[in-house]
Amino acid sequence: MTEGTQVRLDAVVIGAGFSGMYALYHLRERLGLEVQVFESSSDVGGTWFLNRYPGARCDTEAFIYCYSFSKELLNEWTWSGKYPEQRELLSYLQHVADRFDLRRDIAFNTRVVSAHYDDDSALWTVRTDTGDEYVCQYLVSAMGTLASAPYRPSIPGIEDFAGRWCHTGAWPQDLDLTGRRVAVIGTGSTGVQTIPVIAGQADHLYVVQRSPQYTVPAQHHTVDAAVFAEVRARYDEIWEQSRWSLGGFPWQHNGLSVFDVSHEERDATFRRLWEEGGFRFIYGSYKDLMTSLDANEVVAEFVRARMRERIEDPVLAKKLIPYDHPFGSRRPIVDSNYLETFNRDDVTLVDLREEELLRITTRGLLTEAREYQVDVIVFATGFDAVTGPFRRIDVTGKNGVTLQEHWADGASSYLGLMVSDFPNMFTIAGPGSTFGNHPVTMEHHVEWIGDCIAFMRRSGIDSMDPTADAESEYAEEVRAQIRSTVVGETDSWWSGANIPGKPKVPLFSLYSYRKYRSTCDKAALGGYERFNRNHSRAGDSVTADR
Ligand code: NA7
Numbered sequence: 001m002t003e004g005t006q007v008r009l010d011a012v013v014i015g016a017g018f019s020g021m022y023a024l025y026h027l028r029e030r031l032g033l034e035v036q037v038f039e040s041s042s043d044v045g046g047t048w049f050l051n052r053y054p055g056a057r058c059d060t061e062a063f064i065y066c067y068s069f070s071k072e073l074l075n076e077w078t079w080s081g082k083y084p085e086q087r088e089l090l091s092y093l094q095h096v097a098d099r100f101d102l103r104r105d106i107a108f109n110t111r112v113v114s115a116h117y118d119d120d121s122a123l124w125t126v127r128t129d130t131g132d133e134y135v136c137q138y139l140v141s142a143m144g145t146l147a148s149a150p151y152r153p154s155i156p157g158i159e160d161f162a163g164r165w166c167h168t169g170a171w172p173q174d175l176d177l178t179g180r181r182v183a184v185i186g187t188g189s190t191g192v193q194t195i196p197v198i199a200g201q202a203d204h205l206y207v208v209q210r211s212p213q214y215t216v217p218a219q220h221h222t223v224d225a226a227v228f229a230e231v232r233a234r235y236d237e238i239w240e241q242s243r244w245s246l247g248g249f250p251w252q253h254n255g256l257s258v259f260d261v262s263h264e265e266r267d268a269t270f271r272r273l274w275e276e277g278g279f280r281f282i283y284g285s286y287k288d289l290m291t292s293l294d295a296n297e298v299v300a301e302f303v304r305a306r307m308r309e310r311i312e313d314p315v316l317a318k319k320l321i322p323y324d325h326p327f328g329s330r331r332p333i334v335d336s337n338y339l340e341t342f343n344r345d346d347v348t349l350v351d352l353r354e355e356e357l358l359r360i361t362t363r364g365l366l367t368e369a370r371e372y373q374v375d376v377i378v379f380a381t382g383f384d385a386v387t388g389p390f391r392r393i394d395v396t397g398k399n400g401v402t403l404q405e406h407w408a409d410g411a412s413s414y415l416g417l418m419v420s421d422f423p424n425m426f427t428i429a430g431p432g433s434t435f436g437n438h439p440v441t442m443e444h445h446v447e448w449i450g451d452c453i454a455f456m457r458r459s460g461i462d463s464m465d466p467t468a469d470a471e472s473e474y475a476e477e478v479r480a481q482i483r484s485t486v487v488g489e490t491d492s493w494w495s496g497a498n499i500p501g502k503p504k505v506p507l508f509s510l511y512s513y514r515k516y517r518s519t520c521d522k523a524a525l526g527g528y529e530r531f532n533r534n535h536s537r538a539g540d541s542v543t544a545d546r
Contacts, residue, residue, distance in 0.1 A: 011138040011453075012115075012126045013037040014393075016106050017046015019428040019442040020142030021093065022067060025100050026446050027140075031454060036136075037102075038128055040111040040148070044097045047147040048089040051190075053168040053378075054177070055197030056086035059189065059218060059278060059334035060437055063231045064250060065089075067096065067439060068239045075232055081222040083278075114394040115139055117423060122463040122534060124424065137462070138453055139425045141390070145507075149388025151499060152379045153185075157360035165377040168194060175376070177201040183208055183350075183365055183372060186380035188493075189333050194380060196337040199347050206372050207342075208350045208357065208365065212322040214303050215333040219277025243444070244514045248437030251284040258286040258295035270302045278334045289486075290328055290510075296486045300327035310339035319351045329490035348372075385493040386431050386507040387411045397422035398465075407431075410505035411496075412475045414466035414530070415520050417448060423463035423534070426452075432478045434516035435494070435508035448520050455528065463534040470523075470530035481511035 013023045016039035027033045041049045058065050062079035073096065080088060097103050111129045118125065126134045150169035158165065166172050168190045178201050184191055185208040192215055199205045231238065241250040258266060266286075273281040288295035304321050311317040320339060341347050350357075355369035364374040384391070387407060395403035398421040406412075406421065413419045416433020417426060426449045427433075434441050456464060482488070487510055491497035495504050509516050523530060 006133040006135060007036070009036050009134055009136040010034045011036075011140060012112075012124070012134055012136045013140045013142050014112050015039060015046060015142035015144060015148070015389075016041075016044045016097075016102075016108075017048070017142065017144050017147070018067075018093070018439055019144070019446065020046070020140075021096060021100075021102055022069065022443060022446045023140050023142050023428065023449070024102055024105055025069070026450050027138075027453070028105065029100075031450055033138075033453070035105055036134060037106040037142075038110045038112050038126075039106055039108050042108050043090075043094065044102070044106065045090045045093045046144050048086055048093060050147045050169055051086055052171040052173065053190065053194045053380075054171075054201065055193045056168075057193060057220075057336075058084050058086075058089055059193075060249075061278065062223075063228065064238065064242060064248075064437060065439055066092065067443065068235070069443060070100075071235075073099065074235055078225055078228050079223065081220060083218055083220050112393055114396070115425075116394075116396045117398060117425070119398055122423065137424055140449060141425070141427045141430070143389035145386050145389075145429050146383035146493075149384040149391070151382050151384045151388070153381055153500075155357065155360050157366075160362050161360050161364075161377065162362045163364075163375045163377065165379065167379045167381070169383065177376060179203045180375040181364075181373060182206070182376045182378060183374045184378045184380055186382065187211070187213055188380065188382055189331060190382070191380035192333050192335045192338045194378070195347075196335075196341045198378070199341045199344060203346065205341075205347045206350050206365070206374060207347065208352065209319070210352045211324075212320050213330065213333050214300070214322055214327050215307065215335045215338055216279075216281045216303065217274070217277050218334045218336045219275065220336050239440075242437065242440045243517065245283070245436075246512050246514065247279070247283050247435070248440035248513050249279055249283050251280055253283070253285055253287045253289070256286055257288045257292075258298045259288075266298070267302070270299070274306060279332065282328055282332050291485055293326060293486055296326045296328070303327055307339060312343045316342055316349060319349060319353075325490045326486035326488075329485075329487045330492040331494060382493055382498055384499050384502070385496065386429070387496070387502075388499075395422070395425070397425070408503075410503035411507060412471055412505070414471045414474050415516075415523060416509070417445060417520065418464075418466050418531075420466050420468045420471040423465040423532075424456075425465075431505075431507050432474060432509055434513050435510050436513045441513060444517055444520070448524065451524060452528065455524070456533075459527070459533075460535055461533045464528060464531045466531050475505070478506050478509045481509055482506045485510055 010033035011027050013020050016037050024035050024037050027035045062084045113129050114127045116125050123135050124139045150167045152167050181204045182202040183206040187209045238250045307321050308317050355367040358366045365372045411431035413430045413432050416430040428445045496502040497504050
């Protein structure tokens with residue numbers, strides 16, 4: 001295309017990760033729309049294209065961390081083990097792109113810089129950094145919640161550092177850590193994954209910890225093809241269970257309270273789930289783990305005891321085990337060999353609760369206690385979740401109001417799917433959406449969007465956006481849900497608390513995926529009653545419950 005041209009489309013999708021690829025497939029193949037996807041990276045994959053740090057691996061089991069929409073795809077792809085590595089996931093997504101001929105509608109190395117809604121035409125004008133303009137009726141954000149907005153804290157002195165530094169989410173492919181002195185700042189899911197692997201490469205590793213975290217062992221292992229054959233035979237049941245589960249996984253709690261059973265029985269259940277590893281421990285045990293602080297403390301104590309067993313030095317164990325927040329009140333962490341890494345002589349914990357980090361020097365990190373001389377600083381400091389990806393785009397809705405203005409006091413949307421005054425803009429995993437196994441929750445979002453667009457086309461509706469009341473009532477519902485769980489006021493990226501200055505509001509509904517899903521389905525019943533529906537072609541506008 002010649003630079004500066006304007007193209008008319010039905011839909012623009014931003015991002016070609018898991019959700020953008022499915023959005024393209026669904027809107028193009030199932031609805032017959034003309035769709036264009038923009039992706040700032042040079043290939044598909046999103047999170048799995050960008051996160052290439054040592055040890056990058058999915059912490060959800062492979063057999064349910066994949067698309068379910070195509071039986072053929074499920075039957076032809078075999079995973080190498082329980083948890084797929086970044087490289088394997090990227091190959092899978094590349095295979096999906098080829099198999100469904102998705103690349104022809106994806107513009108790579110192209111960043112969307114603005115999206116403006118025009119009230120009169122009810123159309124969006126999308127501009128890219130190539131200087132081109134695209135006019136479309138539907139705008140779908142599939143930018144993901146994390147990967148496209150890495151966060152690095154501004155620690156004074158970084159510009160003086162003589163070594164190399166990087167963020168885990170933008171890993172330099174030429175960075176060789178063999179024999180180097182390395183500092184990793186951050187012990188969230190990413191830090192916990194990369195620390196054991198970097199420890200095996202570096203001459204000495206300094207782990208800079210601000211807060212200790214609970215961690216559950218992954219119990220990773222390779223998986224025989226025969227096991228996947230069994231899974232394939234049960235896939236209908238597995239997906240159905242996952243779609244109506246607590247978190248998008250095919251396991252359920254046992255329906256009992258922690259206090260309904262004896263200590264021995266409880267301990268046996270926890271030990272069995274601990275051996276199975278990962279999220280089964282969180283989603284497959286007792287019903288009140290996430291809703292009763294007393295029940296949670298019983299589980300937390302079990303986890304602390306298991307963590308203690310893995311650390312040889314009791315003084316170190318005290319620093320690495322959390323006591324100040326409920327188990328599961330921050331995003332659960334699944335690890336392979338994390339705590340054992342601290343038993344090595346060439347790994348040192350720098351506990352920021354004991355020695356404040358003052359600055360970065362030319363030679364490394366200066367704390368209140370001493371200077372740590374390093375060659376490389378790795379920032380495993382997370383992401384500006386959910387709203388971060390939108391900061392790089394000028395999104396302007398009805399009456400010239402920008403999304404940043406709309407979200408100035410905290411991000412909100414209706415169902416995590418649509419924003420009041422931003423008609424026909426759909427946000428996959430937007431603020432207030434559910435938190436769970438992403439491929440499962442994302443497929444539901446895409447299909448909900450597809451159903452909504454199909455409804456609009458059937459009904460001659462040009463544009464739709466949720467009413468302000470629907471959006472604010474939904475936000476209150478999400479807040480109430482959070483208050484009814486053990487998450488409460490615990491700070492983390494789930495509420496935006498990890499980003500200085502970001503308004504603290506729940507960015508996810510953390511209650512139950514099953515409940516969230518039926519709430520979305522109900523919102524569509526009866527002709528999307530809580531949405532403003534604009535029939536401009538017929539000159540007829542319906543403003544719902546305002
Ligand atoms: P997280 O979970 O946000 O973890 C970031 C880590 O970085 C965490 O340990 C933070 O400490 C630490 N951090 C952040 N800022 C600082 C400063 N200024 N000084 C020291 N330490 C700091 O990000 P991840 O990448 O690990 O995981 C994000 C998600 O990706 C994960 O949940 C999965 O869904 C995939 P804190 O605990 O806040 O004290």
